[in-house]
Amino acid sequence: MRVTIFGTGYVGLVTGTCLAEVGHEVICVDIDAAKIDGLRNGIIPIYEPGLEPMVKANHAEGRLHFTTDAASAIAHGDVIFIAVGTPPDEDGSADLQYVLAVAKTIGTHLQKPAVVVDKSTVPVGTADKVRAAIAEALAARGADVAYDVVSNPEFLKEGAAVEDCMRPDRIVIGADSASAIDKLKKLYAPFNRNHERIVVMDVRSAELTKYAANAMLATKISFMNEIANIAEKVGADVEMVRQGIGSDPRIGWHFIYPGAGYGGSCFPKDVQALARTAQQHGYRAELLDAVESVNHRQKAHLFELIERHYGTGDLRGKTFAVWGLAFKPNTDDMREASSRRLLQLLWDAGANVRAFDPEAAHEAQRIFGERDDLVLCEHAPEALQGADALVVITEWKQFRSPDFAKLKSALKDAVVFDGRNLYDPAEVEAAGVAHYGIGRGRSI
Numbered sequence: 546m547r548v549t550i551f552g553t554g555y556v557g558l559v560t561g562t563c564l565a566e567v568g569h570e571v572i573c574v575d576i577d578a579a580k581i582d583g584l585r586n587g588i589i590p591i592y593e594p595g596l597e598p599m600v601k602a603n604h605a606e607g608r609l610h611f612t613t614d615a616a617s618a619i620a621h622g623d624v625i626f627i628a629v630g631t632p633p634d635e636d637g638s639a640d641l642q643y644v645l646a647v648a649k650t651i652g653t654h655l656q657k658p659a660v661v662v663d664k665s666t667v668p669v670g671t672a673d674k675v676r677a678a679i680a681e682a683l684a685a686r687g688a689d690v691a692y693d694v695v696s697n698p699e700f701l702k703e704g705a706a707v708e709d710c711m712r713p714d715r716i717v718i719g720a721d722s723a724s725a726i727d728k729l730k731k732l733y734a735p736f737n738r739n740h741e742r743i744v745v746m747d748v749r750s751a752e753l754t755k756y757a758a759n760a761m762l763a764t765k766i767s768f769m770n771e772i773a774n775i776a777e778k779v780g781a782d783v784e785m786v787r788q789g790i791g792s793d794p795r796i797g798w799h800f801i802y803p804g805a806g807y808g809g810s811c812f813p814k815d816v817q818a819l820a821r822t823a824q825q826h827g828y829r830a831e832l833l834d835a836v837e838s839v840n841h842r843q844k845a846h847l848f849e850l851i852e853r854h855y856g857t858g859d860l861r862g863k864t865f866a867v868w869g870l871a872f873k874p875n876t877d878d879m880r881e882a883s884s885r886r887l888l889q890l891l892w893d894a895g896a897n898v899r900a901f902d903p904e905a906a907h908e909a910q911r912i913f914g915e916r917d918d919l920v921l922c923e924h925a926p927e928a929l930q931g932a933d934a935l936v937v938i939t940e941w942k943q944f945r946s947p948d949f950a951k952l953k954s955a956l957k958d959a960v961v962f963d964g965r966n967l968y969d970p971a972e973v974e975a976a977g978v979a980h981y982g983i984g985r986g987r988s989i
C-alpha cells in the first residue's frame with residue numbers, strides 16, 4: 546500500500562521504516578529540512594536498537610523515501626499518518642498545534658480519497674478537530690475530496706521501538722467507517738499473522754485507550770515509589786517487598802521497580818494531559834494528580850539521600866560521577882529525564898558533575914552546552930576519575946556489575962547513590978563502599 550507519514554521522530558520514523566520493511570511504499574515527511582537531508586544520506590537522528598540498518602536497507606531498496614514536500618507526499622498516500630509531537634501546553638493539556646497544522650496541510654493538498662490516521666497521542670475529541678481542520682482547508686479551495694479520520698494510537702517503547710513495532714502486543718484502531726477499518730486491517734496484516742492483535746473500537750475509546758495505558762504504567766511506578774519511601778521510613782527493604790508482591794499474578798513483575806522517578810516524552814505529559822481532559826469535563830482525577838506529584842517528589846529523592854549522607858545541602862568542592870543521563874536505557878532521549886533534575890540540584894548545591902551515558906552525551910551537550918561544572922565522559926570509569934561519589938540514575942546493562950573494589954579506590958568518599966537499586970547493599974558495603982538505594986530502609 547502507499548503510505549505517507551508526517552513526522553520523522555521516534556514514532557514516525559520507526560513506523561514508516563517498519564511499514565516499508567513489510568513491503569509498503571512509504572514516504573516520510575518532516576518540516577525539519579536538516580533531519581530529512583540527514584536521513585537521505587543515511588544519518589539517523591535518534592538512537593533506537595536495530596533502526597539504522599533497517600532505514601538504510603529500505604531506503605536503498607526504494608520503499609522508504611524522505612521529503613519536506615508535503616504536497617507530493619500527500620499525493621502519494623492512500624493512508625496518511627499524523628505522527629508529530631503533542632508536547633504539554635502551559636496548563637498541562639496536550640498542545641495540538643502540530644497535529645492541526647498537519648491536518649490543515651492535508652486539506653490544502655488532498656486530491657484523492659485517503660484515510661487520515663492519527664498516531665500522535667491526542668486527547669479525546671481530537672479526531673473531530675482534525676476532521677474539521679481538513680474540511681476547512683478543503684472548503685477554502687473549493688475542493689470536495691472524501692477522507693476518513695481514524696485513531697490508531699502507538700504503544701511502542703523507546704529503546705525497543707523497532708521490536709515493538711514489528712511485533713506489537715495489540716493494534717488499536719478507532720474508526721467509524723467500515724472501509725477505513727478494512728484499509729488499516731490490510732495495512733497491518735503482515736503484523737497480525739499468527740494471532741489476532743487488532744482491536745477495533747470507536748474513535749473516542751481509542752484516543753482514551755492510549756492515555757489509560759500510559760497512566761496505568763505511570764501509576765504502577767509512582768505506587769512503588771510511594772511504597773519505597775514508606776519502606777525507608779519504617780526500616781523495610783522495598784526490594785524484598787517487590788519480590789513478595791510481584792509473584793501475585795494479579796500484580797505481576799512488570800513496572801514495579803522503585804527508582805528515581807519516571808521521565809521521557811510520554812508518561813509525564815500524558816498523565817497531566819489526561820488529568821486536564823478530565824478537569825475540562827468537570828471531573829477531578831485525584832489519582833492522576835497524586836501519580837504526578839509523587840513522581841515530581843521522587844525525582845528529588847536521590848539528592849535528599851546525598852544531603853543525608855553529607856549532612857548538608859552545601860556540596861561546594863564535591864564532584865559527583867553520574868552514570869546514565871537518558872530517561873531509561875537503550876535510548877538517547879533525555880526529555881523529562883530524572884538526571885536533569887538531579888544535575889540541577891547538584892549544581893545548585895555547588896557540586897561538579899562528571900557524567901557518562903552510552904548514547905545520550907550528544908543530547909546532554911545540546912541541552913546543557915558548555916559549563917565549568919559538567920564534564921561529559923567517554924566511558925564509565927572516566928567519570929569516576931577525581932570524583933567523590935557515584936550516582937547511578939539510568940539502569941544501562943553495563944552499570945550492573947561494577948568492580949566495587951575499584952570503585953572504593955576511585956571514589957574519594959567511597960559512596961554510591963543507587964537510583965535504580967542495581968546493587969546488593971551488602972555486597973557494596975562489604976567492599977568498603979557506603980550504599981544508598983531507593984526504599985532500602987534496612988541499610989540506610
Ligand code: NAD
Nearest residue numbers: 552553554555556574575576577629630631665666699703
Ligand atoms: P518527536 O518529537 O520525536 O518527533 C516529531 C517530529 O514531527 C519532529 O521530527 C518534527 O520536526 C515533526 N513535525 C512537526 N511538525 C510537523 C509538520 N507540520 N509536518 C511534518 N513533520 C512535523 O515525537 P515522537 O516522540 O515521535 O512522538 C510523536 C507522537 O507520538 C506524540 O504525540 C507522542 O506522544 C506519541 N508517542 C510517542 C512515543 C515515544 O515513545 N516517543 C510512544 C507512543 C506515542
